[in-house]
Amino acid sequence: MFIGRHTNKIDKKGRLSVPKAFRDALGDAADGVFVFPSFKYPALEGAGRDFIERFVASLDDLDLFSDDQDDLAATVLANTNALAYDPEGRVILPKTLLDHAELGDEAVFVGRGSRFQIWSPTLFETHNARAFERARSRGATLALRNTDKIEP
Amino acid sequence: MFIGRHTNKIDKKGRLSVPKAFRDALGDAADGVFVFPSFKYPALEGAGRDFIERFVASLDDLDLFSDDQDDLAATVLANTNALAYDPEGRVILPKTLLDHAELGDEAVFVGRGSRFQIWSPTLFETHNARAFERARSRGATLALRNTDKIEP
DNA sequence: TTCTCGCCCATTGACGCCCATATAAACCCA
DNA sequence: TGGGTTTATATGGGCGTCAATGGGCGAGAA
Numbered sequence: 458m459f460i461g462r463h464t465n466k467i468d469k470k471g472r473l474s475v476p477k478a479f480r481d482a483l484g485d486a487a488d489g490v491f492v493f494p495s496f497k498y499p500a501l502e503g504a505g506r507d508f509i510e511r512f513v514a515s516l517d518d519l520d521l522f523s524d525d526q527d528d529l530a531a532t533v534l535a536n537t538n539a540l541a542y543d544p545e546g547r548v549i550l551p552k553t554l555l556d557h558a559e560l561g562d563e564a565v566f567v568g569r570g571s572r573f574q575i576w577s578p579t580l581f582e583t584h585n586a587r588a589f590e591r592a593r594s595r596g597a598t599l600a601l602r603n604t605d606k607i608e609p
Numbered sequence: 610m611f612i613g614r615h616t617n618k619i620d621k622k623g624r625l626s627v628p629k630a631f632r633d634a635l636g637d638a639a640d641g642v643f644v645f646p647s648f649k650y651p652a653l654e655g656a657g658r659d660f661i662e663r664f665v666a667s668l669d670d671l672d673l674f675s676d677d678q679d680d681l682a683a684t685v686l687a688n689t690n691a692l693a694y695d696p697e698g699r700v701i702l703p704k705t706l707l708d709h710a711e712l713g714d715e716a717v718f719v720g721r722g723s724r725f726q727i728w729s730p731t732l733f734e735t736h737n738a739r740a741f742e743r744a745r746s747r748g749a750t751l752a753l754r755n756t757d758k759i760e761p
Numbered sequence: 762t763t764c765t766c767g768c769c770c771a772t773t774g775a776c777g778c779c780c781a782t783a784t785a786a787a788c789c790c791a
Numbered sequence: 792t793g794g795g796t797t798t799a800t801a802t803g804g805g806c807g808t809c810a811a812t813g814g815g816c817g818a819g820a821a
Contacts, residue, residue, distance in 0.1 A: 466802070470776085474801055491612070496745040513610060513722035519663060521681065522649055525743070532740040535719045538613045539630075544778060545801075553614075618812070622766090626811055696768060697811075765820080770813105777808075788797070 458482055459568035464578060467562050471555075472547040476566050479503075479573060480546050490548060492575070493537040494557040499580055501550075501558050504572035509537060550575075610634060611720035616730060619714050623707075624699040628718050631655075631725060632698050642700060644727070645689040646709040648681075651732055653702075653710050656724035661689060702727075 463476035475483075475490060483490055488506040495502050512530045516523070523531060540548035550560065558564075559577050567574045567581065576584070615628035627635075627642060635642055635657040643661045647654050664682040692700040702712065710716075711729045719726045719733065728736070 468803065470804085472802085477800060494741075496741070509612065510610075516722045518660070518723045519667075521647070521654070521685070525747075528740055529744050529747075531721055532737070532744050534612060534722055535614060535737060536741070537720075541777085543776085547801090549776075620813065622813090624812090629810060693767090695766090699811090701766085763821085765818105767816105767818085769816080771815100772813080773811090775808105775810085777806105779804105779806080781803085781805105783800105783802070785800080786798085789795090791792105791794095 458570060459566075459573040460570075461568050463566045465564060465566070467550075467560065467564055471549045472543065473550060473564055474545065474547045475542070477546065479566060479568070480542070486542055486546075489539055489541040491537055491539055492548075492550065492554060493533055494554060495574065498574075498584065499557060499559055499577070500584075501554055501575040502572060503566075503575060508572060509534075509539075512537075611722060611725040613720050614717055616715060616717040619702075619712065619716055623701045624695065625702060625716055626697065626699045627694070629698070631718055631720075632694075638694055638698075641691055641693040643689050643691055644700075644702070644706060645685055646706060647726065648684075650726070650736065651709065651711055651729070652719075653706055653727040654724060655718070655727055660724055661686070 459479055459482050461478070463479070465474045465476065467473045480486065480490075483505040485506070490503055491506065491509045492501050492503045494500075512533050515530045516527055516534075520527070536553075538551055538554065540550070542548060554560075558575060559580060560575075561577065563578050565576050565578050565581050567576060611631055611634050613630075615631070617626045617628065619625045632638065632642075636659070640658040642655055643658065644653050644655045646652075664685055667682045668686075690703055690706065692702070694700060706712075710727060711732060712727075713729065715730050717728050717730050717733050719728060
């Protein structure tokens with residue numbers, strides 16, 4: 458399970474350490490980590506092999522004429538990168554992903570339960586502040602139903 | 610499992626390197642790679658021997674597919690090219706396939722789970738942008754076939 | 762012969778692996 | 792409880808290896 462927030466640096470060679478807690482949650486280190494752009498935010502989605510395998514399973518192997526639903530899975534797979542760890546647990550994000558999330562020399566890993574997101578620190582700060590404010594204005598009604606909470 | 614995107618060059622002799630990750634996923638190198646034109650897109654479909662063998666099996670076992678699907682299987686087989694690797698893992702695409710996908714001096718391999726596609730970079734860029742936009746507008750509500758759903 | 766295709770070699774640029782250091786959290790002991 | 796020590800994670804840089812690319816040679820087909 459991915460919980461909490463971790464801010465790490467991207468060095469000159471483009472390497473980014475995946476937080477130890479997340480590496481453990483991802484499972485088999487040999488599988489690395491699977492990252493794809495978020496559809497809705499200038500951020501990246503990260504998950505383990507099991508999560509991606511569900512997308513693969515949703516594409517019927519022999520069906521050559523995919524419907525809209527399949528297209529969604531296909532789009533995710535086309536934009537997903539299987540990133541391998543170096544011996545220290547770092548990965549290199551390809552340029553397409555760096556661009557999508559507007560990442561510079563720092564990245565923040567945000568736990569989201571079954572997977573996590575990767576944000577530019579500045580973008581996340583404003584996004585988080587707005588989400589927090591939104592949550593607060595509706596807080597009274599959401600509080601009892603939603604066990605999730607936004608980190609302070 | 611075919612995941613992600615890899616853009617490679619087509620040299621003057623028409624040779625195209627199959628990405629190492631895909632060669633591994635294809636299995637036995639002696640079998641090479643099987644490529645046929647996509648019926649839905651100006652692109653090519655690529656797969657391993659196991660994938661083609663299932664089409665062959667569908668022709669033998671009449672119960673397996675409907676008549677329409679059976680015709681489709683026959684059409685696929687008729688248009689499939691078995692391409693052998695050179696010692697460096699490259700293949701040469703026949704002219705019919707080059708024409709169908711409007712390939713010039715570059716080609717992008719796009720993972721699709723159990724198989725992959727080969728696109729002209731420019732054609733794929735527009736195709737992917739559209740699919741991505743569609744996912745953005747509808748992704749939040751589209752459930753995945755199995756369990757989880759795509760998240761905002 | 763001439764052209765095509767399969768095999769071999771050279772180059773290069775990226776990335777995977779190794780080591781060293783810094784930073785921080787956990788631990789231990791008075 | 793506080794200070795120092797230890798352990799582990801994160802970071803930075805050097806170097807070797809391998810994948811991708813490009814060109815040349817030779818065997819066999821047209």
